[in-house]
Amino acid sequence: MNLGIHVTQTKLLDVLLHVAVARPVFIWGAPGIGKSSLVQSFARQVGLPCVSLLGSQLAPEDIIGVPQIVEGKSRFCPPGMIAREEPYCLFLDELNACSQEVQKSFYSLIHERRVGDYHLPEGSIVIGAGNRAQDSAIVKPMSSALINRMFHVQLNVSYQEWMSWAYENGIHPYVLQFLEVRPDYLWSQPPKTEEPFSTPRSWHMLSDILYEYGEAIDNETVGILARGCLTPQHAAQFQAFHKNIQGKYQLNRILEGEATFPSAPEDRDILYFLADSFRAQIRKELPADKSQVTDQHKRFAHRAKALLKELSMISLEMAQMVVAKHEEGNALPSWFVVEVVRDLPRLAAERRDG
Template identity: 60%
Template sequence: MHAQLTVTPARLPDVLLNVAVVRPVFLWGAPGIGKSSMVRQFAASLGLECVSLLGTQLAPEDLIGVPTIVDGRSRFCPPEQIARNSPYVLFLDELNAASPDVQKAFYSLILDRRIGSYELPAGSVVIGAGNRATDQALARPMASALVNRLVHVHLRASPDDWLTWAANNGIHPWVVAYLTQRPDHLWSAPPKTEEPFSTPRSWHMLSDVLHSYGDPVDDETVALLAYATLTPKHAGAFRAYLKVARHAYDLDAIVKGDARWPAEPGDRDLLYFLAETFRARLAKELPADRRHASAGVRQFAFRAKAMLVELAEISLEVAQLVIAEGEDGGTLPSWFLVEAARDLPRLVAART
C-alpha cells in the first residue's frame, strides 16, 4: 500500500489513543522499525494486556475455534487466548501475510468485534500490523472488504525519536554516538538479496551483542558484529567511526584547522568515513539559497572549499564523493557547487 502521509514513533501513541479506541487500526511499516514494540507500549500505557496473534502462524480454526455440542446444538468455542472477560489490546501482527482464509476469519473480529457468540469486552482495542510488498517481505494482497474495515496508519523511522529512546534504554554508547553523527544510517531499504540491513531493531541487536562482549572489543570483533547486523556499507562506516574515536580523529578539529585529513594508506577507511560525515554535514547546514546563509554558514562554506582541496590532495576519488549525488539522490546546494568550481583553482594555487 502506498503511503500518502506517515507518522513518527513519537506521534503514534497520540494517534492510537484517539483512533484505535474507536476503530480498528492497521499499522504499516518496514521490517524492524518497531511496530510490535510500540503496540505493546501503547497497551501498557492503557493498563491493558497485549495479546499478539501472528498471522503467518494461524489457521482459520485458531480464530473461529472448534465446535462443541451444547444442548444438542453445535457451538463454536473461541480459543482461550482470545476469549477473555477483561478488556485487552488484540494485536494482529503480520495480518496481511496471513492466508486469505485466515484474513477472512478476521473480518467479523475486526468489524463487529465478535467471533461466533463471543464478543470482545467493552474497552478492548484491535490493532493490526504488517509490512509492505515493497519491503521484500512476505505480504499478500488484502481483500477490499478487509482494507475497508481498517484505519490505515503508515509509520516511518525517526532518528530523533530513536535516539531519545536509546538514551533512556541502555543502548551502547558507541551506537548512540555513531547515529548522532549519521542519523541517515538508522534505516535502509530491505535489499533484494539475503543479507543484513540496518533498522532500529538491528542497531538494537548490535548494541546488545556489544554489551555482551564488554570492553575492550577488538577491531576484528567489532567488524564481525557490525557486518552480522547492519547494511554492509553502514557496517564499514561504523567500524571506521570506532577507529576515528580510538585514534582521536575528529571532523570538528579538521574544520577548525587543528587537525588534517588522515593521509596514511592504512587510514583509508577513516578517510572515507570522515568524508561521508563531512558531506552529510554540508547537506544539513548549507541552505538551498545562499541568501539564507548566515555569516557563520558562509564562513563554514569557505572553509569547506579549502577542505575539499586538502582532501583532493590525498584522494581525488574521495573528494569527488563529497560533491557527488548522494545515495538518496540528493545533491549539495547548487550555489555551493558553483562557488566550489569557481574558487577551487584559486585555492589550489594558493596552497602551491
C-alpha cells in the same frame, strides 16, 4: 500500500489514543522500525494487557476456534488467548502476511469485535500491523473488504525520537556516538538480496551484542558483529569509526582546524569514513535554499571548500565522492555545488567526467 502521509512514533501514539479506542487501526511500515514495541507501549499507557498474534503463523482455526457440540448444537469455541473476560488490546502483527482464508476469519473480529458467539469485552482494542510490498517482506494482498474495516496509518522512522529513546534506554555509547555523526544510517531501505540491513531494531541488536562483549572488544570482532546486523556499507563505516574512536582523526577537530585528514595508506578506511561523514555534515549544516543562507552558513561553506581542496590532495577519489551526485533526497545543496564548480575547477572537472 503507500498513504502519502507518514507519522512519527510520537504522533502515532497520539493517533492510537484517539482512534484505536473507537475503530480498529492498521499500521503500515518497514521492518524493524518499532511497530510492535509501539503498540505494546500504547497498551501499557491505556492500562490494557497486550495479546499479540503473528499473522504469518496462523491458521483459520487459530482465530475462529474448533466446533464443539453444546446442547445438541455445534458451536465454535475461540482459543483461550482471544476469549478473555477482561478488556485487552489485541495486536494482529503481520496481518497482511496471512493467507486469504485466515484474513477472512478476521472480518467479524475486526469489524464487530466478535468471533462466533464470543464478543470481545467492552473496552477492548484491535490493532493490526504489517510491512509494505516494497519492503521485500512476506506480504499478501489484503482484500478490499478487510482494508475497508480499518483505519490506516503509515509509520516512518524519526531519528530525533529514536535517539531520545536510545539515550533514555542505555543504548551502547558506540552506537549513539556513531549515529550522532551519521543520522542517515539509522534506517535503510530493505535490500532486494538476502543480506542484513540497518533499522532501529538492528542497531538495538548491535548495542546488546557490544555490551555482551564488554570494553575489551577488538576492531576485527566489531567488524564481524556490525556485518551481522547492518547494511554492509554501514557496517564498514561503523568498524572504521570504532578503529578511530580513540584516535586523533575526529571530524569535529578537522572542521575546527585542529587536525587534518589522514594520509597514510593503512588509514584509508578511516579516511573513507571521515569523507562520508564530512558529506553528511555539509548536508546537515547547509540549507537547500540559498535564500536561507546566513553568515554562519557562509563561513561553514568556505571552510568546507578549503577542506575539499585538502582532501583532494590526499585522495581525489574521496573528494569527488563528497560532492558526487547521490540518490534523490541525499544531494548536497545545489548552490554549494555551484560554488565548488567555480572555486575548485580541478575537482569539478573530475566530477563532470565521473
